[in-house]
Amino acid sequence: MSPEESIDRPDSLDPLEDVLALVGTRATSASTLTGRGEWALRFPAPAGAKFNSVVQGTCTLTVAGHEPLPLRAGDSFLLTSPAPFALATSPAATVQPASPLFRGEGRGAQAGPATAPVTTRLVGASFRFAHRARRLLLDPLPPVLLLPAHADGAAFVQQTLGRIERELDEERLGARQVAQQLALVMLVDLLRHHASTGQGPSGWLRGLDDPVTATALRAIHADPARRWSVRSLAETAHVSRSTLAARFKKSVGQGPVEYLTRWRLELAAHRLITTDQPIAAIAQSVGYGSETALGLAFKREFGTTPGAYRRTASPT
Structure with missing residues (x-):
């Protein structure tokens, strides 16, 4: 595979x-x-x-x-x-x-x-x-x-x-x-x-040892394009919003929505350099409503636009 x-x-x-x-x-x-x-x-x-x-x-x-x-x-x-x-x-x-x-x-x-x-x-x-x-x-x-x-x-x-x-x-x-x-x-x-x-520093891998956080992480990875919120992720994990937010922050080191945003952008970055999909299609596939919305988030995270990243980054 x-x-x-x-x-x-x-x-x-x-x-x-x-x-x-x-x-x-x-x-x-x-x-x-x-x-x-x-x-x-x-x-x-x-x-x-x-x-x-x-x-x-x-x-x-x-x-x-x-x-x-x-x-x-x-x-x-x-x-x-x-x-x-x-x-x-x-x-x-x-x-x-x-x-x-x-x-x-x-x-x-x-x-x-x-x-x-x-x-x-x-x-x-x-x-x-x-x-x-x-x-x-x-x-x-x-x-x-x-x-x-x-x-x-x-x-x-x-x-x-x-x-x-x-x-x-x-x-x-x-x-x-x-x-x-x-x-x-x-x-x-x-x-x-x-x-x-x-043990060790916080991060997504440590989050997998917490059953509540792990449930939210698996939900995000199963469907990253879904319009997740702290409420919907908490419902998936069968806990309150405050419980999910606290446990996710403690184990992963960031909030669930922040993690979701960064994972979406990592997926977008990967697809930009490993596929020839149009940027608008990539934006839709990772949960952004438009190419413009992806571009703004991508620029904040990586300091460059999706188009420039595609032209200059290397998959290896």
Whole structure:
């Protein structure tokens, strides 16, 4: 299913699915890292998001500007900020740049003395996004998301990681594509876990953990062109207007009508650069009565007109 098909479905009820589709989420690489003895690697800032899971042994994750995070077998993490990071099994190990070790996409890398026994294994993947991902998906998230080995769903993650390892090790037909698709499953699992904790900064993902707010979010995503109001959304969630407004603001960080406006404009921006629909038709499809009404709201939000955005923005 293409991103356009997913986000245009009238029966779409999953805000997470909608946002991942809208930003064109894809895994660009999946790889393994085998550590021997003591080792330490320095990684450049990821362009999008970076996932890793410890399959064997222990190591420490250090992200610029944050406290070191000890990791053990079964722990997984997602880096969402463009900051350099390091992985190490010992503070005494000489730090080496990681990039030269990963010679080819989908191939494994070795760290540490070649003659030492294997002490650590990790599986990782990188994610790229095609459309405004930093604001929509990554900015509302903490710089590091952790899925501990004891968390719900962690065992399933390890099973999927085992499949990724086999695909990459055996190099069967389509192995890299399979590994990258499985990596997307890891991404969704980490985002689900974060949503279920109710922790971290406010945002639409945190709102999914509140049943009242989640009902309103799903209603908006199912029919963004509908003339929603706080009253109609509250009726859908079976609560009062004041309750919906307070809980939505607390979890999402903005009011329901403000969220609706921004989501409509994100949809419009996406359609401007991925379709050749007339601007007037796009305006109608996202809930604006006219091209002029969309233009005014679009200019306030993005600082440019829909026509200029279409001419200058890139879908990638």
